[in-house]
Each structure stands twice: as C-alpha cells, then as structure tokens.
Amino acid sequence: MTTTGTHSRTDLETWALERAVELGAYGPVAGGNPRVGCVLLGPRGELLGEGYHRGAGTPHAEVAALAAVPASRRHLLAGGTAVVTLEPCHHHGRTPPCSRALHEAGVRRVVHAVADPDPAAAGGARWLRSVGVEVSTAAEAGLAPETRSRAADLSRTWCTAVRRGRPWLVAKTATTLDGRVAAVDGTSRWITGPEARSHAHRFRAAVDAIVVGTGTALADDPALTARGPAGPLPHQPRRVVVGERDVPASARVRQGPGEWCHLRTRDLGGAVTELYRLGARHVLLEGGPTVLAAALRAGLVDELHAYVAPVVLGAGAGAVADLGVRTLEDAARWRTVDVRRLGDDMFLAAEMRRPVTEGEA
Numbered sequence: 001m002t003t004t005g006t007h008s009r010t011d012l013e014t015w016a017l018e019r020a021v022e023l024g025a026y027g028p029v030a031g032g033n034p035r036v037g038c039v040l041l042g043p044r045g046e047l048l049g050e051g052y053h054r055g056a057g058t059p060h061a062e063v064a065a066l067a068a069v070p071a072s073r074r075h076l077l078a079g080g081t082a083v084v085t086l087e088p089c090h091h092h093g094r095t096p097p098c099s100r101a102l103h104e105a106g107v108r109r110v111v112h113a114v115a116d117p118d119p120a121a122a123g124g125a126r127w128l129r130s131v132g133v134e135v136s137t138a139a140e141a142g143l144a145p146e147t148r149s150r151a152a153d154l155s156r157t158w159c160t161a162v163r164r165g166r167p168w169l170v171a172k173t174a175t176t177l178d179g180r181v182a183a184v185d186g187t188s189r190w191i192t193g194p195e196a197r198s199h200a201h202r203f204r205a206a207v208d209a210i211v212v213g214t215g216t217a218l219a220d221d222p223a224l225t226a227r228g229p230a231g232p233l234p235h236q237p238r239r240v241v242v243g244e245r246d247v248p249a250s251a252r253v254r255q256g257p258g259e260w261c262h263l264r265t266r267d268l269g270g271a272v273t274e275l276y277r278l279g280a281r282h283v284l285l286e287g288g289p290t291v292l293a294a295a296l297r298a299g300l301v302d303e304l305h306a307y308v309a310p311v312v313l314g315a316g317a318g319a320v321a322d323l324g325v326r327t328l329e330d331a332a333r334w335r336t337v338d339v340r341r342l343g344d345d346m347f348l349a350a351e352m353r354r355p356v357t358e359g360e361a
C-alpha cells in the first residue's frame, strides 16, 4: 500500500490512528486495563474493521477489530495493516496474544502509537517482526504529531501507573472560595451544589479505588460509593480507609456494593502500592487535609481535582494541611488541564505533568 487515490499511506494511517483513539476512548478507565483502539486497513487502504477494548476479561481491541471484519472481506486482511493505539500484547492473560491473532489473520503491517510498558504483555512488536510482519511505531511511520499525542494520552495514566508500579493518583477537594473544606464546627456538607457532586460521583465510577484518611471516615462517615440519580452507578470503586485508628463496625464505608478495605498504616506510598497490587491503576484520594498534605509531600499525587463553591467561611480547615512551604517560590506549580462551570460551582483539574518519551509514544 503506497497511495490510494490522492491519499498517501501516512494520511491513511494517521486517519486510522485518529479513529482508533476515538474508539479507544469508549473503553473504561477503571478496571485495571488500558483503553485501546484498533483499525484494520486493507491493502489499498480500505477500512476492513475496527474495535476497542471494553475492559478486563473482554477481547482486546485487535481481536475485536478482527471479529468485526465481514467474512466476505477477510481475504483482504492478507496484506493489510493494523493501526493500534498500544503495542499488541504478546501474552496469554485472560485472552490469547493479539500478536498471534494479527499474524494468523495475515496482517502484513502493524503501526502502534505506544509501546506496552507491562513486562508481562510486552514483546508483541518484536515477535511480529520475527515472523516477518512489518512493524512501525506511529513516530517511525511519520504519523501526524497531534494524533500521536492524542494516542499517547489515551493510555497515559495507565502506562504511567504500570511503568512505576503505582496507581495514577487524583486528589480531590471541594472547597469554599477561600479554600476551606469544613466550617469551624467540622460541618462540610454540602459545600458544593448538586451538579458538582454529580460530576464527582461520575468520576468515582471511573476509578478503581477511593481513599480517605481515618479522620474523614470518623468525622463524616462517608459511604464512598458512586451514585447517580437512580442509585448506585454500575461500576463501584474499592472503598479504602487509611490510618491507624479503627473504623467502627457501623461505618457506612463497610456497607454498600463492591469491596472495601482498611489499610492500617500511615505509609501512603506503601498503601497505594498495595492498591496497585490489588489491581488498581487509577485511584481517587478524597482527603481530608492531613492525608492530602502527606500524599503531596510524598510526591504521590499526579492530578488535582478542585471543586470550588461561591461560599466564603473565613475560618475552618483548609483543603491541605501544612506542606512546609514558607515562600511562594517553593510552591509547586501545576498545569491546568480542564476548567468547567458546574451550576454555581467551578471545577478545575491540574496535573503534575511527567514527561512521556517518544519511545513510549
């Protein structure tokens, strides 16, 4: 395949990668697996099939795309190209290796945007080359940089978690305009309005675990479930309390759908590593101020979600306990990645950006 009509191979593969990213985004963030999309092109650049990964235990994107090719067009796979957002896996997990599935279908060329950082699954590109399939990263294939960057973004939090063996950690605060999370008497319900709370609940349903300190568990007795207007949302994250004090037998966090656990420690690095071991790749830290400060001090927080309400208290606990910062120059500067209005409140997401290298993207 060199050109089809007026389109070059690079244009077609860029289009295919763009589409693969769009498809991959339908996949769930929670569940321990990456979001991946795949588009299969015939020898003349014709679209043969497309698919994405719908979550742990379901077919990978490549297998879903192969299954979507109509029987009458299967022969076109011989000499065709697979464009995938993540390197095809090469291991027998809950599903067979995608590398073999592509080879057996006759695919001649594979273009992937991101190398698989999981040592157990990696090696797909190398194996495909060893059996004579032409393999290129999206960068080597010269695909458009903006598309490559969107493809890297699709699995970035998962890849970061897997590379370092620790979940992607999002810390959430709900504060007044003057940065307070509770009034002097400890009341904090509700600072933000229904739209902000509903947004926060939808995000809870997109993570693998929610963590609070024993202070919050004892003061607020939160349920930590993901709820919508019609009740619990389909995915329930693991509910986690961290700290040395007991969690009362009557605590709401012990009840409800899904699993919960008490990590009886103040070692937050150890706690999140334990959550990784339990399968969590995306974790939400919902405070309070003591645990949030400890996590920030330990450099464990990757992303901040701040919900800010137009309420002024003038006194009461701040969102984050003392970090030891004494001059502005010493304060970490985060990068704003999202801002939106939610009813009367404001939502801001900021990231502690860690570089993605071209070998990864």
Ligand SMILES: NC(=O)c1ccc[n+]([C@@H]2O[C@H](COP(=O)([O-])OP(=O)(O)OC[C@H]3O[C@@H](n4cnc5c(N)ncnc54)[C@H](OP(=O)(O)O)[C@@H]3O)[C@@H](O)[C@H]2O)c1
Pocket: 172, 173, 174, 175, 180, 181, 182, 186, 187, 188, 191, 212, 213, 214, 215, 216, 217, 219, 220, 242, 243, 244, 245, 246, 265, 266, 267, 268, 286, 287, 288, 289, 290, 291, 292, 294, 295, 317
């Ligand atoms: N508006 C909001 O967004 C929001 C969110 C959460 C909480 N809050 C408010 O925050 C208040 C509770 O604040 P808080 O600071 O006590 O809650 P917290 O941060 O949830 O819990 C603090 C406790 O966690 C334990 N802990 C675990 N790891 C720790 C570490 N590395 N360093 C220090 N302590 C560690 C300690 O208890 P042990 O002695 O058990 O180890 C500590 O006393 C409540 O009023 C609540 O309403 C507001």
